[in-house]
Amino acid sequence: MIMNKYTLYGGTLAFGIFAPILFPAYVSQITVLWLMVVFALTWDIMGGQMGYNSLGNILFFGVGMYVCAIVQVGLHYDVAEYTAFSGAVQVHFTTSQYFSGLILGTIAAAFVSSLVAVVFGWIVFGLRGPYFAIGTLGVAIAAGELMGAWDYVGGGGGMSLPGFPGESDGSAFFYVIMFTLAVATFLFLRWLYASRFSLAINAIRDDEEKAEGMGIQTNRYKTVAWSISAFFLGISGAIFGNMTGFIEPLEVAFPTVTFGIFMVLMALLGGKGTLWGPVIGAILFHIIKEITWTYLLGWQWVALGALIVVNVVFFQQGIVGWVQEKWPEKFGIEVDEQLGIEEDSQTETAK
């Protein structure tokens, strides 16, 4: 297992570092791959580890994107005036203006998204099971529509972001940032899942009423879990917005039916409730998606649907979950085949 673990870490890191050099034509696709990893990892905090299947996590992605955009533009111009041009007028940002705006905007995106998670959680944490899923989905869809009606940020027409300074389009820069974010999210969660936090949210997943009965501050854990998820999603939104260069509410910032659902699928595919599951699920999903979009165009959604059906019907526990079930001893899980037999013998002696 230790061998496997280092292969996994080394392999992923090596891929992350060398892939853009080896396949320069695919840099933006691989950047999106790391975004997918962030999506799956952050979704799994709630959906996998805590058992709260949120369909509205995309909200924090969009909020982060818009907050960053507003800060970037607002630092140097009047946002309303800027968006009124609808991108028709090129506004020039100097290199230092660009990077200071990007850094401050990303920080603001992270914290505002977390704050939104706290407030939003306060409203929807009363819902359980499927009601929570539908409630969060509703909020995410509503957020997209509301944003589309808000003229200050350009409404449904969206707004263009400051262009990357210099000659390049910044794809290498955004690749590095997105890859770093994915690694940071992973390492943070690895640390988090080694603390009592993971046991507490697992306990909430297994039996929330029991957890309450044992005195665990369930609301505190739920709120913090969601804000952590929102924190990283906010950053990813900020980066992705800048990478795209143009943001609008429905397709880019709050794409509920694409990115919003992909997060769930990737975590399920890889194995929810595990650390590596979402990472593996995201990589596999993204590769399958890119291949079908390239070679099965027109049928890509059908192929994706088939994948979902196979996943849900045959591999409910996901890839990592399946492997864990097959070879539990490699994951430090002990299984007692004697269990049933021993119980019988106790009954025997009782007679």
Added chain:
Amino acid sequence: MSNQIEVSGVSKSYGGVVANHNVSMAVPEGGITALIGPNGSGKTTLFNSIVGYHPIDSGSIKFEGQEISDLRVQQIARLGLLRTFQQTRIYGKMNCVQNMLISVPHRNASFADMFKKYPPEITERAEHLLEFVGLYSKRKLISGNLSFGQQKLLEFAMALMNEPKVLLLDEPTAGINPTLINGLIDRLKLANTEFGITLFVIEHNMRVVMNLADNIYCLAHGEMLAHGTPNEIQNDQSVIDAYLGAH
């Protein structure tokens, strides 16, 4: 002996069904108190009222002199008043030691405590308690795979891990095979004497009740029918009538 829990005049109805009517009782500190009564007599409802699972319609419930009837489940649990469930409840996808670790008292847990690791002495204590209930050899197993009886023992160990002042046990011996019952009675008594935990037990098994409790309350049709020592209850005609269905 002072009273640790004082229930006075508690009533609770579900729609038109009166589950508890004007129930008053007291659990003395350091003792083992039992609550008996035929099926549907309102025992579990009274338990749920005490630990805050639902608001009561009227009356008062005091824990160590403090009114707790308007507190929430978690707050009451953190005061040191803990209950186990009739349908055993454990964290089924976690192993036994993890179940124990997450059951540490959350009384003074600060915000930063959420991200700490467990010090080795807590793991040691968890393993020691698993040894105490006889589950040490199963400590690394996923708890959901244990037998029902073993899950009950685990739930009991988890309750001890929480260091409660009073432990409310809802039918601790239901579904456990007869040999394990004797062991469980011994452990309950030990928890009472060694760990100093006041016990308040709902139990149907009369042999267990008479063996264990020093103080018995009997509920029937949602009202308190009788109160006394095991001997008094055994010879109380109204209790016998309630169980045999006379009116």
